[in-house]
Amino acid sequence: MNIAYYMPFKPMGHRHPSGDLVIGTELYNFLHERHEIELVSKLRCRWIFLRPRTLLHLITERRKVLRDGGTRSYDLWLSYHCYYKAPDLLGPWCSKKLGLPYVVFQGIYSTKRRRRLLTLPGFLLNRKALLSAAHVFTNKKKDLANLQRLLPEDRLNYIAPGLHPQAFTFDDGRRQELRRLWQIGEESVVMTAAMMRPGVKTEGIVRVMESCAELLRAGLPLRLIVAGDGSCRALLEKKADTLLPPGSVHFVGQIARDEMAGYYSAADVFAFPGFEESLGMVYLEAQSCNLPVVACGDWGGGEAVIDGQTGLLTPAADPARFTQAIRRLVEDRSLRGRLGAAAGEHIRTNHDLDRNYRQMENTLAGLRACPQKT
Structure with a gap:
């Protein structure tokens, strides 16, 4: 297949890493290994309806993509991550002009966004784009339920989120090395990781x-080991000074993704509530390294972790239960071992990226000759 690929929320190579960016990049890489695929634009549609200059840029980009697309012989258009904050204003228009099936991966539909004047334009533009899609894939079950209110079943597919399990395996050598560096004795190591930006992270x-x-x-x-960096790091370090005894917490900064497996291996428990987290790749990565997870089940944690089998899930509104879940795993080495082993198997069985994306690939192959739905 020859695929026109576009990421309206955050273009590939963006300087601010995130789970969504990882997923979009890995989707591109998977298809690039097996097909012809071209990133047709780096236009960012985030809050585009509030930015007149970017709307003018949209017109220029549409012309450019249309001009270039006329010589590329694309089979279909695939846009990644479209929702009310970043409605796809390029894909539906360009694919229609080029006569291509328009496909969305990680389309999100939330009717509550129509209740506020600020988000209503994004809701309407995103709804229009989703309705024009020949097919929409989602990697979240909650989003699938919402999309089913808008689109028929034959235009929807759930694809479980995934990673390359071989890139996230337990490394005992790295565990010993890091624990010596941190001067860990008999203590249990609790790890958390997130971008340190304002808000829920x-x-x-x-x-x-x-x-x-x-x-x-x-x-x-x-x-406690805290991985990540961002504008709130100094605030968090100051907070740690007031909450935690000296020497009980280490801020290790932003760790390259290909080095994270060593840090997961050095820990005994991974804990992060994941407030309003759409998915949380860290949950998949930690489990792949045989690390049991403590998270809130209200959002992404509930998608990635099996409560009582690969980790412990608690309600976001009950901090005491979150603390108690960490306590259970810190105190019970046997439970940690059972949940950790099951976590690794869970990822290999259900969240292998290549296996899951082959399902999507088969659907794309069937769409390539179909006219765009309007």
């Missing part, structure tokens, strides 16, 4: 610090 790290502080006051021997 930072709030999630604070929740983990508060839980660990409570457990340390109760006499549990543990050490």
